[in-house]
Amino acid sequence: MDIMHSALARYGFNKDSYTIERFGNGLINDTCLVKREDEKYILQRINKAVFTNPFLIAENIEKIEAYLAKTDTSYFFTTPCKTLNGDTIVCIEDHYYRMFPFVKGSHTVDVVQTPQQAFEAAAQFGQFTRVLSGMDIHTLNITLPAFHNLALRYSQFLEALEKGNPTRIAEVASLVQQLKQQAHIVDEYNNILNNSAFRLRVTHHDTKISNVLFDGASKGLCVIDLDTVMPGYFISDVGDMMRTYLCPVSEEEKDFSKIEIREDFYFAIVNGYKSFMEAELTDTEKQYFFYAGKFMIYMQALRFITDYINNDVYYGARYPEHNLVRATNQSILLQRLLEKEMLLCARQEIIQ
Ligand code: GN1
Numbered sequence: 052m053d054i055m056h057s058a059l060a061r062y063g064f065n066k067d068s069y070t071i072e073r074f075g076n077g078l079i080n081d082t083c084l085v086k087r088e089d090e091k092y093i094l095q096r097i098n099k100a101v102f103t104n105p106f107l108i109a110e111n112i113e114k115i116e117a118y119l120a121k122t123d124t125s126y127f128f129t130t131p132c133k134t135l136n137g138d139t140i141v142c143i144e145d146h147y148y149r150m151f152p153f154v155k156g157s158h159t160v161d162v163v164q165t166p167q168q169a170f171e172a173a174a175q176f177g178q179f180t181r182v183l184s185g186m187d188i189h190t191l192n193i194t195l196p197a198f199h200n201l202a203l204r205y206s207q208f209l210e211a212l213e214k215g216n217p218t219r220i221a222e223v224a225s226l227v228q229q230l231k232q233q234a235h236i237v238d239e240y241n242n243i244l245n246n247s248a249f250r251l252r253v254t255h256h257d258t259k260i261s262n263v264l265f266d267g268a269s270k271g272l273c274v275i276d277l278d279t280v281m282p283g284y285f286i287s288d289v290g291d292m293m294r295t296y297l298c299p300v301s302e303e304e305k306d307f308s309k310i311e312i313r314e315d316f317y318f319a320i321v322n323g324y325k326s327f328m329e330a331e332l333t334d335t336e337k338q339y340f341f342y343a344g345k346f347m348i349y350m351q352a353l354r355f356i357t358d359y360i361n362n363d364v365y366y367g368a369r370y371p372e373h374n375l376v377r378a379t380n381q382s383i384l385l386q387r388l389l390e391k392e393m394l395l396c397a398r399q400e401i402i403q
């Protein structure tokens with residue numbers, strides 16, 4: 052925490068004037084909530100093993116801000132706080148920090164409890180991409196190369212099976228088998244890459260519910276955490292909402308009997324996203340809402356099992372089999388979703 056105090060000092064915050072506590076459940080960055088009088092801020096230490104050049108993030112945010120200033124000043128966009136020197140990123144002892152103001156009267160949600168929350172969040176992420184639809188995506192920096200490239204994630208999984216921890220590889224044989232049986236999801240992804248009906252757009256790439264600010268009436272206000280804003284496909288944003296909103300328990304849940312798909316949340320995501328993106332998406336893309344869920348859940352299962360086999364180098368682990376639990380959880384979530392494929396797709400047809 053001491054270093055967090057040093058970071059706050061750069062913003063002119065006097066140590067006696069605020070409180071600071073851990074915030075959220077992100078796996079990559081360290082996040083804190085800072086309260087000062089009636090103001091709140093989110094202070095994050097950027098994981099430099101993952102984001103090797105945090106200045107690329109800062110530059111993207113500036114470019115988006117400049118674009119919005121020209122095109123849509125009514126869109127509510129939160130920009131990072133500036134230090135006393137006017138910087139948006141603080142570097143202390145080789146660690147990077149940045150801070151966002153928490154909009155007055157707003158709050159975040161940890162677990163999606165109602166379809167309305169799912170709708171509001173999906174509308175927020177849809178609106179974000181929509182207001183930036185005229186922006187030249189090539190001007191954005193790639194903050195994490197090949198981040199949602201499923202083909203690459205699959206090959207990293209196969210590579211881990213060749214070079215990873217042999218004891219762990221032996222232990223996970225049946226899960227590996229199950230995941231390999233779903234490799235058709237990778238084939239479909241490769242088809243998407245070659246399909247001109249799929250467009251690259253400004254994509255958030257981290258659409259978990261805690262990245263949306265809500266107002267007192269539970270209406271979505273804006274999206275936050277713009278580290279992974281890059282060109283991408285809509286299946287990334289819609290898919291990660293499905294991965295994290297459809298089930299009442301998270302990837303951390305060890306009691307797998309609690310893993311289920313809440314159908315009405317599925318339609319809330321589709322309709323919320325379409326409330327801003329209907330006119331943007333091509334007819335072909337609109338056929339891929341269900342696929343989006345499969346794509347992201349499968350990718351996350353692969354990433355967790357790969358990390359387990361590689362001795363938890365990326366996500367870390369609070370107990371030895373942590374990443375195995377997460378991978379198994381996501382693989383079961385994928386099964387539960389696949390069981391509902393006919394039903395969800397048929398109902399979506401009727402709604403359209
Ligand atoms: C990481 O740190 P967090 O929770 O925002 C990861 C996401 C994963 C997620 C799984 C940069 O995000 O891609 O979906 O963990 N972010 C990065 O919980 O790898």
Ligand code: MG
Pocket residue numbers: 077257276278
């Ligand atoms: Mg994040």
